[in-house]
Amino acid sequence: xxxxxxxxxxxxxxxxxxxxxxxxxxxxxxxxxxxxxxxxxxxxxxxxxxxxxxxxxxxxxxxxxxxxxxxxxxxxxxxxxxxxxxxxxxxxxxxxxxxxxxxxxxxxxxxxxxxxxxxxxxxxxxxxxxxxxxxxxxxxxxxxxxxxxxxxxxxxxxxxxxxxxxxxxxxxxxxxxxxxxxxxxxxxxxxxxxxxxxxxxxxxxxxxxxxxxxxxxxxxxxxxxxxxxxxxxxxxxxxxxxxxxxxxxxxxxxxxxxxxxxxxxxxxxxxxxxxxxxxxxxxxxxxxxxxxxxxxxxxxxxxxxx
Amino acid sequence: xxxxxxxxxxxxxxxxxxxxxxxxxxxxxxxxxxxxxxxxxxxxxxxxxxxxxxxxxxxxxxxxxxxxxxxxxxxxxxxxxxxxxxxxxxxxxxxxxxxxxxxxxxxxxxxxxxxxxxxxxxxxxxxxxxxxxxxxxxxxxxxxxxxxxxxxxxxxxxxxxxxxxxxxxxxxxxxxxxxxxxxxxxxxxxxxxxxxxxxxxxxxxxxxxxxxxxxxxxxxxxxxxxxxxxxxxxxxxxxxxxxxxxxxxxxxxxxxxxxxxxxxxxxxxxxxxxxxxxxxxxxxxxxxxxxxxxxxxxxxxxxxxxxxxxxxxxxxxxxxxxxxxxxxxxxxxxxxxxxxxxxxxxxxxxxxxxxxxxxxxxxxxxxxxxxxxxxxxxxxxxxxxxxxxxxx
Amino acid sequence: xxxxxxxxxxxxxxxxxxxxxxxxxxxxxxxxxxxxxxxxxxxxxxxxxxxxxxxxxxxxxxxxxxxxxxxxxxxxxxxxxxxxxxxxxxxxxxx
Numbered sequence: 001x002x003x004x005x006x007x008x009x010x011x012x013x014x015x016x017x018x019x020x021x022x023x024x025x026x027x028x029x030x031x032x033x034x035x036x037x038x039x040x041x042x043x044x045x046x047x048x049x050x051x052x053x054x055x056x057x058x059x060x061x062x063x064x065x066x067x068x069x070x071x072x073x074x075x076x077x078x079x080x081x082x083x084x085x086x087x088x089x090x091x092x093x094x095x096x097x098x099x100x101x102x103x104x105x106x107x108x109x110x111x112x113x114x115x116x117x118x119x120x121x122x123x124x125x126x127x128x129x130x131x132x133x134x135x136x137x138x139x140x141x142x143x144x145x146x147x148x149x150x151x152x153x154x155x156x157x158x159x160x161x162x163x164x165x166x167x168x169x170x171x172x173x174x175x176x177x178x179x180x181x182x183x184x185x186x187x188x189x190x191x192x193x194x195x196x197x198x199x200x201x202x203x204x205x206x207x208x209x210x211x212x213x214x215x216x217x218x219x220x221x222x223x224x225x226x227x228x229x230x231x232x233x234x235x236x237x238x239x240x241x242x243x244x245x246x247x248x249x250x251x252x253x254x255x256x257x258x259x260x261x262x263x264x265x266x267x268x269x270x271x272x273x274x275x276x277x278x279x280x281x282x283x284x285x286x287x288x289x290x291x292x293x294x295x296x297x298x299x300x301x302x303x304x305x306x
Numbered sequence: 307x308x309x310x311x312x313x314x315x316x317x318x319x320x321x322x323x324x325x326x327x328x329x330x331x332x333x334x335x336x337x338x339x340x341x342x343x344x345x346x347x348x349x350x351x352x353x354x355x356x357x358x359x360x361x362x363x364x365x366x367x368x369x370x371x372x373x374x375x376x377x378x379x380x381x382x383x384x385x386x387x388x389x390x391x392x393x394x395x396x397x398x399x400x401x402x403x404x405x406x407x408x409x410x411x412x413x414x415x416x417x418x419x420x421x422x423x424x425x426x427x428x429x430x431x432x433x434x435x436x437x438x439x440x441x442x443x444x445x446x447x448x449x450x451x452x453x454x455x456x457x458x459x460x461x462x463x464x465x466x467x468x469x470x471x472x473x474x475x476x477x478x479x480x481x482x483x484x485x486x487x488x489x490x491x492x493x494x495x496x497x498x499x500x501x502x503x504x505x506x507x508x509x510x511x512x513x514x515x516x517x518x519x520x521x522x523x524x525x526x527x528x529x530x531x532x533x534x535x536x537x538x539x540x541x542x543x544x545x546x547x548x549x550x551x552x553x554x555x556x557x558x559x560x561x562x563x564x565x566x567x568x569x570x571x572x573x574x575x576x577x578x579x580x581x582x583x584x585x586x587x588x589x590x591x592x593x594x595x596x597x598x599x600x601x602x603x604x605x606x607x608x609x610x611x612x613x614x615x616x617x618x619x620x621x622x623x624x625x626x627x628x629x630x631x632x633x634x635x636x637x638x639x640x641x642x643x644x645x646x647x648x649x650x651x652x653x654x655x656x657x658x659x660x661x662x663x664x665x666x667x668x669x670x671x672x673x674x675x676x677x678x679x680x681x682x683x684x685x686x687x688x689x690x691x692x693x694x695x696x697x698x
Numbered sequence: 699x700x701x702x703x704x705x706x707x708x709x710x711x712x713x714x715x716x717x718x719x720x721x722x723x724x725x726x727x728x729x730x731x732x733x734x735x736x737x738x739x740x741x742x743x744x745x746x747x748x749x750x751x752x753x754x755x756x757x758x759x760x761x762x763x764x765x766x767x768x769x770x771x772x773x774x775x776x777x778x779x780x781x782x783x784x785x786x787x788x789x790x791x792x793x
Contacts (some may be wrong), residue, residue: 015755018725054516075362
């Protein structure tokens, strides 16, 4: 439990970045850096957060920060962690730092999954945060493995024959947990306390930890920028985005949603689902509700809840 | 103070890395580089080195991790071949762009397809524009010596570029040779731990890997070009310092018989060894032939080439890689460009040989020398590019 | 927006490295706005929700209430939308 008043006023992720107005990634970056208890080194995969915050000669970052490529944030983090260990071993220095890797859903679910899998399997001590805006937003809203069924993206557009993305979202935390890591969790920036607690928990764990946080995107999800936190809240309150954590393989539900809103409440606020409200595609809305229900059932069964 | 050891090329590279106070090795196995990583992991598991060894899950991640480590101030080493080098291709450009002084042993192996595990230079030649300094070795001794020198060259503040040390797959990597190995203490005097000023350290925060639009990208590339321009001076300096340790003086180019040669072969790697043996034989018969062997391929040793060829009447350029659709293959392109740039007239012809590990024999080289002498005599090149050793 | 002259290759740090942490503060994003938040500080209960939810760190914490940093505020409206006491309203930003 943290109190907002107790969080540092220092902004290690400064204003002046070029993220869109109302960008979830900006909120997540700020919240993450306010959670730090130790000095940190940041690795950032190519994507919205990286590109918009480091347009030469401007950088929003006030701590060591590196971007190498799109698919390898976890591999770069592995290298940094190895270097810290080796340099300490030969007494070049003895520094206690936290290593955090940020990747979007693109750089994590798809092109970055190999590097992440390798880093998790090898057990490097770092925290991987996937800020998930559910498409390759930075390059113009193309579909990713994290894009939900039915969403319209530029490579899975709402066509007359195929209404948006046919496939369903990957169970990312399930993949991470299958690697036997000590801590993995989902989060939503609307629940700042839960998120900050999880960042701190993830950093305190020895070995790899993964956070999967919903990152609302006004442009790509097509809603008014003022609603970003409202979206992040609605995602949770419709059970679309279950908020849970997995410690040593044990699932625990963090945000109970006893009276969920129907997922249609979430879908109707976003332009990326608008086409599903046409009569010929209405059954897609049911399919999505079914998916949400099944996913929720699966998660709470793992959590030992009823 | 030297010890004589029987080492394969791979083992020699691993041994040099062992003595070089490497902080991190992140590598992925691929034939014929495997012995390097296997030998190194033995050093690690037996506590003989302080190195953190990361068994990454692909070559792309290997170079990624190497970059992360290097930017954190660690001395970094890795090795690969062929498909592995190709897989890390985008990372090679990033490593040089981010000025990471990584040293990589490349055990040259043919690129697929077809899949082939034997030695040719198509892998490194396919990535020759990656901005790394590239060195080619004739034997295991040179591989050992150049790896030791490479760290010092790479980490020089005027250079700060990564380096590949290339050896021919199987021919050098797996052949046991007599290698003079220097004492740990003597190597230590030549090369101590890396001490980097800029590193990913919360006490000195900086941003690496910013997005450089049209208004800044070009300048960073110009800086890299400048570093490659300065590199020969640094290489010379390190070669001199190395001479104190090893009693051997390396330079950017090795030559044989050029005091009076009229015809010569220029080639990279182990073929030069065979060529020198054949040249020696021909010279004993009064034929004026010589061998030119660049050690440093990038930056290309233009001055040394001009010096070496100044009295030649004909030159055969042997390329162990083919540039499809190009008038000349890589090495020959560089040779011809250097000559043209300096207004030098010389009859040059290109021989593509040894692809996929196809052997080049003393008999082949004999014939090539004789052909070169003929060109020197007739002052005419019949075939500007030909393939030697392929069945019709 | 910084009006400094652009460095050439001879004076730029190598590698595209940015040695000045937080130099983005020189880039004022305040001119992105179409709408701007107005804070009724008498209503503000200093809950700091707007502060934690601002993507641009454009909410400044004062002792008893918050203030908007108009140099950087992009006018996204999250602060107004989330304020539990409706102390913030969005008005058209006439420049």
